[in-house]
Amino acid sequence: MGIDARELRNCLGRFATGVTVVACRTDDGIHGVTVNAFSAVSLDPPLVLVSVDRRSRACRHLEDTPFAVNVLPETGQDLALHFAGRPQRDLDVDWDDEGPAPRLAGCVAFFACSPWARYDGGDHVIYLGKIEEFAGGNGDPLVFHGGRFRGLGEGLAGSPWLDSLDCPSGAGWFSALSTR
Ligand SMILES: Cc1cc2nc3c(=O)[nH]c(=O)nc-3n(C[C@H](O)[C@H](O)[C@H](O)COP(=O)(O)O)c2cc1C
Numbered sequence: 001m002g003i004d005a006r007e008l009r010n011c012l013g014r015f016a017t018g019v020t021v022v023a024c025r026t027d028d029g030i031h032g033v034t035v036n037a038f039s040a041v042s043l044d045p046p047l048v049l050v051s052v053d054r055r056s057r058a059c060r061h062l063e064d065t066p067f068a069v070n071v072l073p074e075t076g077q078d079l080a081l082h083f084a085g086r087p088q089r090d091l092d093v094d095w096d097d098e099g100p101a102p103r104l105a106g107c108v109a110f111f112a113c114s115p116w117a118r119y120d121g122g123d124h125v126i127y128l129g130k131i132e133e134f135a136g137g138n139g140d141p142l143v144f145h146g147g148r149f150r151g152l153g154e155g156l157a158g159s160p161w162l163d164s165l166d167c168p169s170g171a172g173w174f175s176a177l178s179t180r
Pocket of ligand 1: 037038052055056057080144
């Protein structure tokens with residue numbers, strides 16, 4: 001039985017993600033692209049991945065180039081659209097271009113990466129980056145789910161899982177797994 005691409009997209013969209021702008025320097029200036037296919041990969045060495053459509057300009061720019069993953073704040077919907085091929089008129093895009101890769105003002109997290117590896121991801125290319133610098137900001141992230149932008153909403157009752165990768169006081173998801 002063949003896979004229906006539309007149904008598959010809808011089903012994949014049930015997985016809620018954050019929204020990032022992946023940015024790198026090019027001969028023509030900074031190129032940014034909206035990406036939700038971003039994931040932590042490894043703590044040692046510190047690696048993350050982004051999966052980028054082969055047809056995009058970003059895919060060409062990212063070959064062997066340092067890049068930054070800028071996690072958008074809840075207020076960043078216009079930025080998400082802007083870097084997804086829908087330019088927003090009068091949008092103030094404020095880059096800090098001093099560090100290893102371009103940082104977007106107001107992002108809730110920033111990871112500047114050197115290129116680590118590239119893998120065939122079918123119609124996408126999977127880029128692994130080694131984190132060279134990172135910073136966390138304040139505020140809630142923008143969320144993408146079911147083809148819509150959302151806010152984070154209220155946390156659920158219950159204690160936080162201290163071994164999660166996200167928890168600064170925990171040992172980390174990967175070490176929790178390896179000691180089992
Ligand atoms: C919320 C959202 C998430 C997206 N995630 C991805 C992604 O993970 N990978 C990707 O290649 N494109 C993704 N896109 C589409 C690109 O942002 C879009 O194709 C962009 O115009 C490519 O720009 P470029 O050709 O200038 O590089 C996403 C778009 C939106 C709105």
